[in-house]
Amino acid sequence: MNIDSITLLNWARGSGFEWALAIFIFGTLYRVLTLLMLGRKRNLAPAKSAETSAGVRTVFRRFAPAKGLFSKAPLLHIAGITFHLGFFLILFFYTPHIEALKTVLGFSWPALPNSVITATTVVTMIAMITLLIYRITDPVRRFISDGHDYFIWVISFLPLLTGYLAFNHALLPYTLMLALHILSVELLMVLLPFTRLGHFIAIFFARFYSGSDIGRKGVSS
């Protein structure tokens, strides 16, 4: 009997997922705990205002672009926000994804219609391609980019592309495409904590740190 695409799919849904999840949990926890255990030097100066509330405020406030920066690079902001929001919607509000997350988390929530998710996927991929073109064509961006940046673009783009193709039964037989889609997500899960994509969790600590630090000094964050 041939090793066929259903065998690959079963591996992706079974052992593959188990390993990916274990590495993802391990990596994320390791990164967060080592970050927290680095500690902060005790600040002996009296605080001018509450630092914790300033930190929490900054975590949320920085979802919106900083004043003045948006008009300097509108395309970068629009494409960046679209990509992040799109990725979030697709990941958490597509029916089969909710079914998968239900297995891990034990609870579920309402989904968005498939047509909305399909359209969001197209828009998100366009946003990602726009960001890639911007990165390559803009001299400053190109200068500060290295192989790592292009690599994480690829591993972030693959789940969107394979998911879109699988949903539309395009290019390859559905079973194989679904297996590749799940494998691409597992690759992302494995690498997420150990690459610059680690910002998915680290950004909240970084924002809190900056916000509480300047808040303590009495600067409005």
Place this chain on the structure above:
Amino acid sequence: MSKQYTLMDHLQGQGITRRGFLKFCSITATMLALPPSLIPQIAKALESAKRPSVIWLSFQECTGCTESITRSHAPTIESLIFDFISLDYHHTLQAASGHAAEAAREQAMKDNEDQYILVVDGSIPTGNPGFSTIAGIDNKQMLIDTAKHAAAIVAVGTCATYGGLPHADPNPTNAVAVSDIIKDKPIINVPGCPPIPIVMTGVLAHFLTFGTIPDLDDLGRPKMFYGNSIHDRCYRRPFYEKGLFAETFDDEGAKAGWCLFKLGCKGPTTYNACATAKWNEGTSFPIEAGAPCIGCSQPDFWDNGGFYNALSQPTISIGETAAAAIAAGAVASVAASAIHKSAKAKAAKKHHTVTTDDME
């Protein structure tokens, strides 16, 4: 058995007119997805087709495949074809038993050397020859002996094609498919648990008409019947597209006939003709009856993570894995921090305060 006895003779003997025969040829052409222009050729081929000898071997199986095929309702194509072929050995259906039955098989093999069609249902145990024997002959040996002079082999049912239920984890008999043992003969896989009668007879009709095996996919299945997924042809597909799913077997969605994806339907990854040919004389098929497709025509369908779990759900329980990963993450980070702190302390220890006196 008269070797010159043709299908036309047989049909005339049953009182079927030429008009009826041509109608049968049209249906055959439709079933085989052939253009109408080929109907005269089919008629010509079938008119002069000799009565083929069929030897049917049953190994580790439940007889469901035979049950399915014998349930084809007269006078359908299935019954015509099955009346027409010379089923020389089938130990469930034949009157003879024991040595007399085996003698019939050996006689048919001798009389029709390199001409007979070998049909196999059931998987073959390779763990111990004694797991399954017929008249003292173990399944593997009987398959090898009978396949040797067969014109073609038709593996019927998921057990014969991919190992099926006996092959399911932990596979105590080390069961394998026909194609795992026989490598030098054309094998047509007709999987399903059981296969649809018309699919089985369609394959035989193709062989009778053209004397060749039909186009097969990468799993050895005739493309004309296994070319589309259940999902592609499912009448509930629009509900999938709209995102309307039955959540339980008796909710409003289930009553309204919404998509069964969340109830574990394997239609998107299953290739078979259920949604088009249907069952019980075209009455319905599992999804139409409100049951999700269990993917029975695919390899290892018993081990695909549960019949009632959605296709996107992981097939493993994650509790222990997650707990182990959390524990490992915590331990690793504490260890890493201890190393950081010790490095920091060492660096601080080595640090000498430089004063202006030292610079003099």
